[in-house]
Amino acid sequence: MEKKKNAAGGSPLARVFKSQEGIAFAATIILFVFFIVASKSFRRYTTIVTLCNYMYYILLMAIGVTFPLITAGVDLSLGTGVVCYSIIGSFIINQMGMPVGVGMLVTILMGVLFGVINGVIIATLELPPFITTLCTMMIVRGLGSILTGGLSGVWPMEGSKGGWCRNILKVKANGKIIPIGIIWMIIILVIMSVILRKTKVGRYIIALGSNKEALRLSGVNVVKWTIVAYSICGLFTGLAAIAYACTFSNITPGTGAGLELDAIGGAIIGGTSMTGGVGSIAGTFLGVLIISLLKTGLPYVGLQANWQQIITGIVLIAAVTIDVLQHRKKTT
Amino acid sequence: MGEIILTMKDIDKTFPGVHALDHVSLDVKKGEVLALMGENGAGKSTLMKVLTGIYKKDSGTITYEGREIEFKNPHEAQEAGIVIVHQELNMIGHLTVAQNIFIGREPLNGGLIDDAKMNRDAKKLFEKLKIEIDPTEKMNLLTVGKQQMCEIAKAISRNAKLIIFDEPSAALTDAEIEQLFTIIRDLREQQLGIIYISHRMDEIKKITDRVTVMRDGCNVGTLITKDCTKDDIINMMIGHVIYAAPKTESHVKPGTPVVLKVEHINAGRMVRDVSFELHKGEILGFSGLMGAGRTETARAIFGADARESGDIYINGEKVKITRPEEAVSAGLSYLSEDRKQFGLALKKSIVENSTLTCLPKFCRRQFIDKKKEKEVTQKYVDMLQLKTPGVDQLVINLSGGNQQKVVIGKWLIGDADILIFDEPTRGIDVGAKEEIYELMNRLADEGKSIIMISSELAEILRMSDRIIVMCEGKITGELDIAEATQAKIMNLATMRN
Numbered sequence: 001m002e003k004k005k006n007a008a009g010g011s012p013l014a015r016v017f018k019s020q021e022g023i024a025f026a027a028t029i030i031l032f033v034f035f036i037v038a039s040k041s042f043r044r045y046t047t048i049v050t051l052c053n054y055m056y057y058i059l060l061m062a063i064g065v066t067f068p069l070i071t072a073g074v075d076l077s078l079g080t081g082v083v084c085y086s087i088i089g090s091f092i093i094n095q096m097g098m099p100v101g102v103g104m105l106v107t108i109l110m111g112v113l114f115g116v117i118n119g120v121i122i123a124t125l126e127l128p129p130f131i132t133t134l135c136t137m138m139i140v141r142g143l144g145s146i147l148t149g150g151l152s153g154v155w156p157m158e159g160s161k162g163g164w165c166r167n168i169l170k171v172k173a174n175g176k177i178i179p180i181g182i183i184w185m186i187i188i189l190v191i192m193s194v195i196l197r198k199t200k201v202g203r204y205i206i207a208l209g210s211n212k213e214a215l216r217l218s219g220v221n222v223v224k225w226t227i228v229a230y231s232i233c234g235l236f237t238g239l240a241a242i243a244y245a246c247t248f249s250n251i252t253p254g255t256g257a258g259l260e261l262d263a264i265g266g267a268i269i270g271g272t273s274m275t276g277g278v279g280s281i282a283g284t285f286l287g288v289l290i291i292s293l294l295k296t297g298l299p300y301v302g303l304q305a306n307w308q309q310i311i312t313g314i315v316l317i318a319a320v321t322i323d324v325l326q327h328r329k330k331t332t
Numbered sequence: 333m334g335e336i337i338l339t340m341k342d343i344d345k346t347f348p349g350v351h352a353l354d355h356v357s358l359d360v361k362k363g364e365v366l367a368l369m370g371e372n373g374a375g376k377s378t379l380m381k382v383l384t385g386i387y388k389k390d391s392g393t394i395t396y397e398g399r400e401i402e403f404k405n406p407h408e409a410q411e412a413g414i415v416i417v418h419q420e421l422n423m424i425g426h427l428t429v430a431q432n433i434f435i436g437r438e439p440l441n442g443g444l445i446d447d448a449k450m451n452r453d454a455k456k457l458f459e460k461l462k463i464e465i466d467p468t469e470k471m472n473l474l475t476v477g478k479q480q481m482c483e484i485a486k487a488i489s490r491n492a493k494l495i496i497f498d499e500p501s502a503a504l505t506d507a508e509i510e511q512l513f514t515i516i517r518d519l520r521e522q523q524l525g526i527i528y529i530s531h532r533m534d535e536i537k538k539i540t541d542r543v544t545v546m547r548d549g550c551n552v553g554t555l556i557t558k559d560c561t562k563d564d565i566i567n568m569m570i571g572h573v574i575y576a577a578p579k580t581e582s583h584v585k586p587g588t589p590v591v592l593k594v595e596h597i598n599a600g601r602m603v604r605d606v607s608f609e610l611h612k613g614e615i616l617g618f619s620g621l622m623g624a625g626r627t628e629t630a631r632a633i634f635g636a637d638a639r640e641s642g643d644i645y646i647n648g649e650k651v652k653i654t655r656p657e658e659a660v661s662a663g664l665s666y667l668s669e670d671r672k673q674f675g676l677a678l679k680k681s682i683v684e685n686s687t688l689t690c691l692p693k694f695c696r697r698q699f700i701d702k703k704k705e706k707e708v709t710q711k712y713v714d715m716l717q718l719k720t721p722g723v724d725q726l727v728i729n730l731s732g733g734n735q736q737k738v739v740i741g742k743w744l745i746g747d748a749d750i751l752i753f754d755e756p757t758r759g760i761d762v763g764a765k766e767e768i769y770e771l772m773n774r775l776a777d778e779g780k781s782i783i784m785i786s787s788e789l790a791e792i793l794r795m796s797d798r799i800i801v802m803c804e805g806k807i808t809g810e811l812d813i814a815e816a817t818q819a820k821i822m823n824l825a826t827m828r829n
Contacts, residue, residue, distance in 0.1 A: 199445060200438060200445065209426075210425050210426040210427065213422065214435075217422050218436040219411075220436045277425065
């Protein structure tokens with residue numbers, strides 16, 4: 001990787017900082033330093049716990065959506081999907097009296113199911129991904145509410161039967177909360193990075209976004225790989241639903257719209273191109289870290305929800321501008 | 333030269349309204365380079381598309397390696413060893429050279445792609461072909477020439493037995509062309525069959541063994557390259573058909589003022605130092621082969637594409653045109669070769685299309701005056717003899733000829749004085765063509781000045797007062813209609829420098 005960058009000119013360090021991942025990395029450091037300097041209360045251990053709570057499900061969604069994004073598509077059904085699938089999980093556990101493990105499995109399967117549905121519609125009917133997933137977004141939003149009759153969903157609390165699900169992402173030791181979810185995240189990041197960089201799955205998904213016709217003429221089944229991209233996204237939406245359910249006590253049906261924008265925004269800030277063919281898991285991680293830092297950090301310096309939205313919007317525009325400018329430079 | 337690898341016999345193909353291939357036959361031997369030549373629209377590409385399964389033939393037989401075959405798609409043809417190296421490249425820009433060459437058949441090592449092996453194999457392949465390309469380089473960082481080399485390498489690595497080069501040299505530098513020829517000679521040594529489509533006479537003489545010439549969907553004949561001259565080939569390409577009523581002399585009197593003067597404009601590879609003048613009431617024909625840079629020149633003048641340098645004068649005054657809006661207000665108009673994509677809003681009515689360039693004229697206090705809009709449009713519909721039940725008709729329901737009239741009407745309503753017609757009769761039937769010609773003559777008589785870009789020699793010779801011929805982004809010659817002949821134009825159009 002480094003050698004390749006060298007061949008294209010410039011020192012390795014300069015090349016890294018010209019890439020969007022490099023810029024995102026620098027921005028993360030700057031943000032961290034800024035919050036640490038600006039707010040005394042930010043410099044506390046609990047900040048990390050809060051940050052992690054928020055990051056888990058956004059990161060999982062963002063890793064998933066990186067795949068459709070690289071194919072030059074998108075998945076908007078993530079946000080309402082996360083809420084819907086975790087409510088379905090809660091229905092399985094509470095109303096149907098199944099073990100938590102079964103609830104988790106169904107939650108993941110629901111995600112995969114809708115991922116496959118998205119993929120099949122987009123690949124075989126060739127509908128625009130934006131429209132297709134906008135529709136599935138509405139469908140899953142309604143679905144969760146119908147199933148529970150509009151009631152909120154709850155996954156077992158700590159101490160009760162099946163409460164172990166609360167200890168997947170954090171455990172209490174000596175009165176301190178340890179966010180062990182970080183370990184899961186590192187494992188997942190490594191696996192997905194390898195899949196994107198070193199397997200046919202990743203190779204063909206990148207090629208799909210770069211030049212679909214060329215890939216088709218090379219004898220590769222483009223329908224199949226488009227479906228795979230959206231299925232991966234669905235799988236990760238399911239995983240994000242579990243992280244969401246295990247983090248929050250109450251899941252309100254019909255909510256969740258907007259969460260996908262944090263995930264998509266994270267991927268884009270991390271250098272995934274909306275025009276397809278470009279993206280990395282490391283970049284997506286950094287992008288999500290930036291968005292999460294803004295969400296958790298800004299209240300410490302006195303900026304509340306509305307300001308967070310404004311600043312996140314500005315950061316996104318900056319990230320997309322860099323992407324567009326780079327794209328333009330290459331094509332002329 | 334060895335045995336025959338491919339025989340196409342009596343291939344016939346009709347599209348609605350066009351007899352694209354009229355019982356064409358052709359054969360290629362192992363270890364030979366066969367040139368396939370012909371004017372634009374002679375049927376070369378259609379023939380190759382029939383061969384590789386993009387089009388289905390109506391009748392005829394294709395025999396490949398002793399067996400009769402009919403491919404369903406290009407992929408099947410590829411599997412059998414027939415590969416086209418396209419003029420437009422099919423490369424995946426974000427992947428590396430090696431990743432592109434082995435796409436769809438990556439070597440695996442424990443489930444993961446073995447990039448190291450791919451790079452080694454690609455390197456070996458390049459060494460064999462004597463090409464110097466780094467297999468780990470990203471494809472979109474290579475020059476077009478090198479990308480083409482990669483495409484060829486990819487074809488060879490797939491055990492191609494018959495390679496078709498579709499105008500491969502159009503985007504290459506001289507040094508790259510030499511390299512390409514070295515590779516082609518090597519492939520010939522290895523007993524591959526090669527079909528080489530090109531317009532460049534010097535290349536044909538240099539690299540091919542035989543020349544098959546096509547004209548109007550027919551095979552006109554096959555010559556042994558070393559026994560024929562450039563003129564022999566040109567004569568076969570244009571034939572001896574006398575076209576209807578070519579213009580014999582210019583209708584522009586000496587001393588007529590210049591309305592448009594273009595000086596030394598440059599825009600990319602396709603527009604290089606182009607200068608010319610257009611007189612009032614003149615029809616100036618722009619001739620040349622496909623990809624000569626005529627459309628690009630028009631777009632550069634119109635401000636649709638960025639110019640690197642050069643000046644434009646209208647009625648003697650220097651004008652600044654960097655965007656189409658500025659061109660329109662200077663009185664220029666551009667009627668695109670692709671009406672459906674760039675000229676019309678197909679699902680809108682004639683009225684809505686017609687007033688698009690000058691809507692403010694029809695507005696009263698920000699509101700559109702629908703009545704006035706209709707009246708004016710009706711006037712032009714009558715004048716252009718546009719056949720439609722009414723001005724509210726959607727453009728998509730009109731015939732090609734009538735659609736073209738809507739485009740013309742749109743610019744006339746906008747008071748354009750200089751009209752650039754890019755392939756004005758493409759996709760229009762014969763009767764409507766006559767009407768468009770008549771209309772253009774009438775407009776010129778009324779003092780409008782016209783630039784007509786056309787790939788049809790007959791059209792150029794019939795309509796133009798003066799002809800400018802382009803080749804590879806440069807003007808290679810200018811002919812007064814009185815001295816112009818098909819042979820002279822073809823000579824200029826194939827003049828490489």
